[in-house]
Amino acid sequence: MKLLLRLVISTLAVLVASKLVPGVFIEDTGTAIVVAIVLGILNTFLRPVLQILALPITILTLGLFYFVVNVFIIYLATYLVSGFEIDGFISALFFGLIVSVVSSILGMFLD
Incomplete structure (x- = not known):
C-alpha cells in the first residue's frame, strides 16, 4: 500500500513540475505515471x-556536480x-x- 502511495506522490510531483517549468512536456497522466x-x-x-564514479568531481x-548527475538521470528518463x-x-x-x-x-x- 505504501508503494502505491509513493507512486501517486511521485506522479503528482512530476505533474506539478511539468506545469511549473517551461520547456517540460508530458503527454498525459499515463505518461506521468511511467515517468515516475x-x-x-x-x-x-x-x-x-x-x-560513486563522480565523487572526485x-x-x-563542492557538491555542485550532484546537480549534473540529477540532470543526466532526467535526460535518460526522457x-x-x-x-x-x-x-x-x-x-x-x-x-x-x-x-x-x-x-x-x-x-x-x-510517514
Missing part, C-alpha cells in the same frame, strides 16, 4: 553508481519514455528540483 516509475528505478539503481566542485520531453539543461535542473521538493513535502504526510 522510470525515475524511481533510475534513482534506485543508477544514481548510486554515478555518484563532486568534491572538487530517452526511455516516449511522450516526455525536456528542452534544455536549465529546464531539467528546475524539473528535478521541483520534483524533489514536492515529493518531499507530500511524502511528509505519508
